[in-house]
Amino acid sequence: MPPEITVRRGERSYPIHFCVDCLGRIGSFARRLNPSGKCAVLTDENVGPLYGDTVCGSLAAEGFEPHRISIPAGEEQKNLQRFGRLCEELVEAGLDRKSLLVALGGGVVGDIGGFVAASYMRGIPYLQVPTTLLAQVDSSVGGKTAVNLPQGKNLVGAFYQPAGVFIDTSVLQTLPGRELRAGMVEVIKHGIIRDAAYFAWIEGHLEELMALEGDAVLHAVQRSCEVKAQVVAADEREGGLRAILNYGHTVAHALEALSSYGKFRHGEAVAVGMEVAAALARRHLGLGESDARRQRELLKRLGVPTRMEDVGAEEIMRKIGQDKKTLGGTPRFVLARRIGQVEVCADVPLQAVRDALLACGAEP
């Protein structure tokens, strides 16, 4: 398998580097991409104690002067107040517009770190060093950066591509099991939206993946990044193809917002959203019962929720109306025609959405 793939975006492109037990080589990867001296390493209080020294040491060995910034862990950190404090800290640390930001952590660190890099002095280069499965297979690739507003997730941000992505799959060994399962939901999503053979491979290797067997994990992370990179290369801004990555996300974002980002891991909310999408697709696109069952069974084997609890259908409908994916009041859903092939549907009747929510456990 190749150790690196390239994400192409018009005139710009950037490498995704894959390796095992290799965080100590991040300095040379960074040096290759950026000639600056100053850099900041943004991490959180879970990841920093595990990998901060290795990463900062490797950067220092290559002549960088890393300034380490640690934020508390958790989605509730992904807000504009934290964003502002981080920007101020970069000023105080003396970073200029050529300096590098390294985002070492999961999706929260990557999303807010990316938006800081996009905005600080109107944009400085940054590296994604994702340490969760979710971030490795999804959020670190594609240049979407954002913070949340009280009204919803990722409502303020930028499309801003990293200078590079550095993925060491061995860091997943320290990931809590719940995070691993949540991340695996996006891996399954990649199979459903784009690659039926990959979906079947996941069905056949779920136990190896959950046991973090090296070859299986490396294959899944690479294949998922390839799927995402292909989709993103075709379309940075979701005018068209990129929207398929939002499979399961219309309902997921509503569920996360309603629980103030606390109850669900993102991947867990996506799993429920995928089940709502399957119920909708059964009626709206003729998705076969056997394909719907394969999705449900795989999610159940994984051990993530497939139904919602303690949430009303009407409040979800209202949140969907505030989602970025809603245009002119019409919600857009990504629905599967079959495993490996999905479509963006802007013509799903609201009553059908309500029915699907109820079928997946929402309260009337």
Added chain:
Amino acid sequence: MPPEITVRRGERSYPIHFCVDCLGRIGSFARRLNPSGKCAVLTDENVGPLYGDTVCGSLAAEGFEPHRISIPAGEEQKNLQRFGRLCEELVEAGLDRKSLLVALGGGVVGDIGGFVAASYMRGIPYLQVPTTLLAQVDSSVGGKTAVNLPQGKNLVGAFYQPAGVFIDTSVLQTLPGRELRAGMVEVIKHGIIRDAAYFAWIEGHLEELMALEGDAVLHAVQRSCEVKAQVVAADEREGGLRAILNYGHTVAHALEALSSYGKFRHGEAVAVGMEVAAALARRHLGLGESDARRQRELLKRLGVPTRMEDVGAEEIMRKIGQDKKTLGGTPRFVLARRIGQVEVCADVPLQAVRDALLACGAEP
């Protein structure tokens, strides 16, 4: 004279429309550029009462549903707290990612409105409708958007081009004289950095300009926009040519930050900065005494400050060190070799900077 010029930025370009007493036609200009229904009109408490009804009425007549947002006037509004509240208000108003934002006001409204447009749902289209001379000849063109941090001006923002710029020079009739003089400093700057004949024309027409005689003002606004558009088209991100627009700005930003953006109008600070640049250029680039005198005389005729007061050279030096234009600790200055020709200098000795500051009234 042409009623419109086009700013080219790679694959994207946008029109700047010039006209007199024409705000009531903004709806059709907006309709031409954007098919959406919802839009927001951001303005401030000075400009809103004067022109808000005309603009919103014109937009409504073309089928838009304008949601009007007014913020207090003043540079101190250009901060991240206000930015966050504006983003939340767009959610509450139901704007989606195709909706249009209209920034109706001076540089503050344009800068923060542009950054809101750049960031809300990762970017929505926006129109600049500048109502100050400064905004008409400078900040509305070029796609620089930003807010300030406590540590300095414009430290957080984005390069994000508007869908169009709509300039009605007759709105300058309601502009306070001090704002008019401050804006004229940037007009003079355009002559010095790029066009000696334009500088001479300004010398010959300053009284007509200050009396807001229609033809003279329209000519100056158009010619200044042309100069700016040419420079920006060559270079969006200040790698090269664009940096010349920062003539006078290295010191100006420091002065504004030190006075917490309160004491100086931006153009007034730039005037002082231009005088510091001239003092530096006399020694460093061999700028002739007669050219330096022409700049000083024109600024004095205009009635803007050309010297600083009550501020120490050392605190200015420290602020310059935090500026975006400072790379690797070396401040960059745009200096004139002669009127109409400037260069970016990264090798100005710090002692020479200190001497120039003292020569322009800074305290030892």
